[in-house]
Amino acid sequence: MNVVVWNENRHEKSNPMVAEIYPNGIHGAIAEFLEEDQIHVKTATLDEEDHGLTDELLNETDVLIWWGHKAHDEVKDDIVEKVHKRVLEGMGLIALHSAHFSKIFKKLMGTTCDLKWREADETERLWVVDPSHPITEGIGEYIELEKEEMYGEHFDIPAPDQLIFMSWFEGGEVFRSGSTYQRGKGKIFYFRPGHETYPTYYNKEIQRVIKNGVKWVNNVNTPAPVYGNAKPLEEITKKQVKQ
Amino acid sequence: MNVVVWNENRHEKSNPMVAEIYPNGIHGAIAEFLEEDQIHVKTATLDEEDHGLTDELLNETDVLIWWGHKAHDEVKDDIVEKVHKRVLEGMGLIALHSAHFSKIFKKLMGTTCDLKWREADETERLWVVDPSHPITEGIGEYIELEKEEMYGEHFDIPAPDQLIFMSWFEGGEVFRSGSTYQRGKGKIFYFRPGHETYPTYYNKEIQRVIKNGVKWVNNVNTPAPVYGNAKPLEEITKKQVKQ
Amino acid sequence: MNVVVWNENRHEKSNPMVAEIYPNGIHGAIAEFLEEDQIHVKTATLDEEDHGLTDELLNETDVLIWWGHKAHDEVKDDIVEKVHKRVLEGMGLIALHSAHFSKIFKKLMGTTCDLKWREADETERLWVVDPSHPITEGIGEYIELEKEEMYGEHFDIPAPDQLIFMSWFEGGEVFRSGSTYQRGKGKIFYFRPGHETYPTYYNKEIQRVIKNGVKWVNNVNTPAPVYGNAKPLEEITKKQVKQ
Amino acid sequence: MNVVVWNENRHEKSNPMVAEIYPNGIHGAIAEFLEEDQIHVKTATLDEEDHGLTDELLNETDVLIWWGHKAHDEVKDDIVEKVHKRVLEGMGLIALHSAHFSKIFKKLMGTTCDLKWREADETERLWVVDPSHPITEGIGEYIELEKEEMYGEHFDIPAPDQLIFMSWFEGGEVFRSGSTYQRGKGKIFYFRPGHETYPTYYNKEIQRVIKNGVKWVNNVNTPAPVYGNAKPLEEITKKQVKQ
Numbered sequence: 001m002n003v004v005v006w007n008e009n010r011h012e013k014s015n016p017m018v019a020e021i022y023p024n025g026i027h028g029a030i031a032e033f034l035e036e037d038q039i040h041v042k043t044a045t046l047d048e049e050d051h052g053l054t055d056e057l058l059n060e061t062d063v064l065i066w067w068g069h070k071a072h073d074e075v076k077d078d079i080v081e082k083v084h085k086r087v088l089e090g091m092g093l094i095a096l097h098s099a100h101f102s103k104i105f106k107k108l109m110g111t112t113c114d115l116k117w118r119e120a121d122e123t124e125r126l127w128v129v130d131p132s133h134p135i136t137e138g139i140g141e142y143i144e145l146e147k148e149e150m151y152g153e154h155f156d157i158p159a160p161d162q163l164i165f166m167s168w169f170e171g172g173e174v175f176r177s178g179s180t181y182q183r184g185k186g187k188i189f190y191f192r193p194g195h196e197t198y199p200t201y202y203n204k205e206i207q208r209v210i211k212n213g214v215k216w217v218n219n220v221n222t223p224a225p226v227y228g229n230a231k232p233l234e235e236i237t238k239k240q241v242k243q
Numbered sequence: 244m245n246v247v248v249w250n251e252n253r254h255e256k257s258n259p260m261v262a263e264i265y266p267n268g269i270h271g272a273i274a275e276f277l278e279e280d281q282i283h284v285k286t287a288t289l290d291e292e293d294h295g296l297t298d299e300l301l302n303e304t305d306v307l308i309w310w311g312h313k314a315h316d317e318v319k320d321d322i323v324e325k326v327h328k329r330v331l332e333g334m335g336l337i338a339l340h341s342a343h344f345s346k347i348f349k350k351l352m353g354t355t356c357d358l359k360w361r362e363a364d365e366t367e368r369l370w371v372v373d374p375s376h377p378i379t380e381g382i383g384e385y386i387e388l389e390k391e392e393m394y395g396e397h398f399d400i401p402a403p404d405q406l407i408f409m410s411w412f413e414g415g416e417v418f419r420s421g422s423t424y425q426r427g428k429g430k431i432f433y434f435r436p437g438h439e440t441y442p443t444y445y446n447k448e449i450q451r452v453i454k455n456g457v458k459w460v461n462n463v464n465t466p467a468p469v470y471g472n473a474k475p476l477e478e479i480t481k482k483q484v485k486q
Numbered sequence: 487m488n489v490v491v492w493n494e495n496r497h498e499k500s501n502p503m504v505a506e507i508y509p510n511g512i513h514g515a516i517a518e519f520l521e522e523d524q525i526h527v528k529t530a531t532l533d534e535e536d537h538g539l540t541d542e543l544l545n546e547t548d549v550l551i552w553w554g555h556k557a558h559d560e561v562k563d564d565i566v567e568k569v570h571k572r573v574l575e576g577m578g579l580i581a582l583h584s585a586h587f588s589k590i591f592k593k594l595m596g597t598t599c600d601l602k603w604r605e606a607d608e609t610e611r612l613w614v615v616d617p618s619h620p621i622t623e624g625i626g627e628y629i630e631l632e633k634e635e636m637y638g639e640h641f642d643i644p645a646p647d648q649l650i651f652m653s654w655f656e657g658g659e660v661f662r663s664g665s666t667y668q669r670g671k672g673k674i675f676y677f678r679p680g681h682e683t684y685p686t687y688y689n690k691e692i693q694r695v696i697k698n699g700v701k702w703v704n705n706v707n708t709p710a711p712v713y714g715n716a717k718p719l720e721e722i723t724k725k726q727v728k729q
Numbered sequence: 730m731n732v733v734v735w736n737e738n739r740h741e742k743s744n745p746m747v748a749e750i751y752p753n754g755i756h757g758a759i760a761e762f763l764e765e766d767q768i769h770v771k772t773a774t775l776d777e778e779d780h781g782l783t784d785e786l787l788n789e790t791d792v793l794i795w796w797g798h799k800a801h802d803e804v805k806d807d808i809v810e811k812v813h814k815r816v817l818e819g820m821g822l823i824a825l826h827s828a829h830f831s832k833i834f835k836k837l838m839g840t841t842c843d844l845k846w847r848e849a850d851e852t853e854r855l856w857v858v859d860p861s862h863p864i865t866e867g868i869g870e871y872i873e874l875e876k877e878e879m880y881g882e883h884f885d886i887p888a889p890d891q892l893i894f895m896s897w898f899e900g901g902e903v904f905r906s907g908s909t910y911q912r913g914k915g916k917i918f919y920f921r922p923g924h925e926t927y928p929t930y931y932n933k934e935i936q937r938v939i940k941n942g943v944k945w946v947n948n949v950n951t952p953a954p955v956y957g958n959a960k961p962l963e964e965i966t967k968k969q970v971k972q
Contacts, residue, residue: 090861123963125962128951128952128954130911131913131914131951131952131953131954132819132911132912132913132914132915132916132948132951133911133951134948134949134951136951136952137949137950137951138950139952140952141952141953141954141955161890161891162890170963182859182861182862183861184860184861185860185861186861187861219861219863220863220866221866221867222857222860222861222862222863222865222866223857223860223865223868223869223870224860224870225857225860225870226870233854234852234899
């Protein structure tokens with residue numbers, strides 16, 4: 001399985017606080033804990049040529065993890081089209097946190113993906129609402145994060161195929177913070193936590209969910225649909241009789 | 244309730260067979276049967292200025308019905324954006340038949356919306372799989388159409404929120420031919436039948452389904468979500484204690 | 487439309503605090519506000535013969551509202567069977583609050599319907615997560631109840647067909663507090679609020695949701711499926727050719 | 730992973746034609762092809778004590794496959810209760826063909842699970858409608874069975890969480906023939922084919938789907954929900970301030 005962690009990697013350069021928390025970038029931190037499980041991981045970032053997402057790389061990628069925030073608009077439309085095509089062909093996608101507003105996520109959802117937000121160092125508690133889902137393997141009834149950014153409903157997404165986590169926030173809001181979608185042959189997992197100013201991606205339970213997510217979105221060898229004009233599989237003869 | 248029936252209205256001009264079946268256009272035929280129920284209906288077509296979809300009209304439209312086929316690409320992107328915005332704001336949308344490939348439907352779905360097809364004068368039988376759904380009111384276990392174009396799976400759409408009809412085709416295929424989606428405040432109904440060379444929209448059961456669909460997608464006065472930065476509804480005080 | 491409000495009506499008899507809040511019983515309070523909308527309402531209670539649910543009444547009932555709590559086990563199994571049959575035939579069902587543990591709701595869900603709970607006079611805030619749903623008509627982004635019993639996840643229900651409300655509780659939990667299901671021809675709405683020691687059913691927004699729910703679960707004249715051995719609709723002749 | 734294949738095993742004893750096709754019983758045939766994949770399989774049948782489903786066996790079973798048809802009523806209710814409890818605790822369940830009418834499947838669904846049927850040696854074609862689903866791994870666009878019993882809609886089940894296969898039948902019907910459900914911690918897969926008088930379980934594609942299903946319903950180490958009275962996770966202090 002080939003995993004690519006894509007990161008905007010801008011906060012890390014402009015905000016010393018973020019750079020201190022994630023000295024190797026958010027992509028670096030995510031790649032590190034995935035590699036613990038002998039997963040083959042590459043990283044790519046916005047400021048590389050083609051944002052690091054060459055055709056060669058995309059074609060061999062099984063799972064793409066996406067983190068972006070303040071430069072969504074700088075992601076080139078042709079790259080978004082290529083990623084979109086690959087998802088429909090079966091490449092798994094994990095959209096993390098502020099990737100809710102990324103071009104690729106919005107294109108796959110068909111909605112604005114807008115939400116409420118607040119930075120107030122408040123507690124988030126992610127409750128498991130589907131304990132049958134493999135993405136919850138190895139974690140407890142809930143994950144508690146002492147300080148996170150708040151994302152609140154209404155979250156303008158299609159009704160998820162599967163709703164796995166619902167967040168409680170200290171300031172009074174709730175949020176559908178773990179949800180899955182199917183698009184074409186591709187599987188998509190949106191997972192809310194991970195504001196750049198908190199060390200969320202070092203949390204072992206959050207890491208476990210992302211690892212589980214990588215396994216879950218990875219889609220091996222399912223059927224390739226055929227589209228377009230199709231010959232009949234059965235004789236169409238009765239109509240003459242009826243006439 | 245204000246309903247607008249939008250039609251490409253090109254086959255009617257170029258193909259005498261279609262013109263004979265639908266002398267007032269497909270939009271005219273649909274408007275006629277809706278008006279039987281005292282529904283206020285307007286029509287709009289591709290070749291009008293702004294495709295007949297002015298801001299004024301769109302803003303007062305509760306339900307938009309869309310039929311298009313061979314000129315999807317001629318629909319201007321800015322009009323698609325406006326229709327998309329109105330759907331998210333709560334305008335109901337009914338996409339008929341080949342509107343599966345319309346820009347607006349594809350944008351709302353996030354997928355290619357591709358499928359198999361064949362024109363072979365074959366029987367279609369639409370089976371009701373959700374007899375609790377108001378869209379099935381007044382019809383029987385299935386609707387049989389003696390001759391229709393075939394649409395076959397795989398249909399590249401997100402898993403429908405509600406699957407209402409499944410079609411059987413004489414040539415050996417099946418199709419999810421009646422399905423609903425929610426996007427923002429808007430409700431969407433996709434309904435398969437209605438190839439331009441068949442008199443499908445004169446079928447009383449098909450008319451009944453579309454009438455039911457109009458009622459079902461019409462969304463009255465549901466909450467307007469507020470997005471963006473949000474003040475807390477509860478005091479966020481505990482964090483200082485914890486530190 | 488004929489609506490029946492069924493209530494256990496035991497707390498009202500044994501707990502003076504409840505009797506003071508609901509002098510005509512919870513069923514009486516619910517019937518009263520429904521009647522404001524010219525809905526035809528009857529009530530039935532546990533201690534009546536057949537719990538007030540005669541065959542005649544059930545057969546003419548379009549929507550049944552159910553409130554029960556401490557005497558679920560006293561509801562006779564044959565009455566539960568009759569209600570179950572009527573739901574599958576198309577009678578709408580609204581299960582309120584502690585009716586999550588009623589025999590009829592558990593039978594329709596197929597799960598334990600267990601949950602977390604706490605009586606601590608805490609704030610509940612019901613957030614709308616599906617602003618396209620008619621059950622949310624006329625209310626705001628959320629409904630706030632100053633004091634309610636807490637119900638917390640995990641709520642052991644099947645994934646709802648539609649999730650409409652998610653509750654935030656002051657003590658740190660969340661809950662899927664408004665959800666819908668389809669079973670046979672019947673539509674079901676579960677709505678969480680309404681602990682007997684709080685005046686929740688006098689809240690205008692809660693009343694609005696229940697009124698909307700009544701309209702939504704009411705199912706008029708959808709198809710009656712035919713089951714059992716079925717003659718073919720098409721000739722089955724090809725097999726001989728193949729052999 | 731421990732798999733148990735449960736079979737009624739009555740047709741095999743009373744119908745020589747079935748005995749000839751399945752000399753080791755349907756359970757034997759299924760166990761055989763699962764063992765090709767180094768899966769640890771046991772079998773159990775109706776006429777054994779406790780139908781072969783002892784507490785010890787159930788407690789160590791990860792996945793239970795169920796085939797029954799003419800003796801559903803002979804399955805003891807207490808055994809059904811035990812199987813139900815184990816499913817909610819996380820044991821995967823695959824219900825095959827006529828198990829749609831088994832006590833355990835009906836209890837988990839909450840509906841009659843009724844359908845249309847016909848034995849007429851007709852062609853079934855199972856179309857993949859969700860090519861992102863791991864249960865479709867390794868198969869083509871559709872599976873064709875030359876002769877099978879027909880099952881037709883309406884199939885009285887709750888709307889599936891995931892619909893994977895839709896069947897076309899020569900005689901004119903369609904059927905939701907591969908669907909999944911979640912109940913508690915348990916995952917459920919219903920798969921239609923497998924009438925006792927046809928050699929369906931020797932079909933390599935059908936075997937592949939069942940093998941994929943076994944992997945998919947197997948649920949490892951997801952969270953164990955805690956139910957009942959719960960202490961608050963946050964201080965509930967504000968109410969006094971408000972009063």
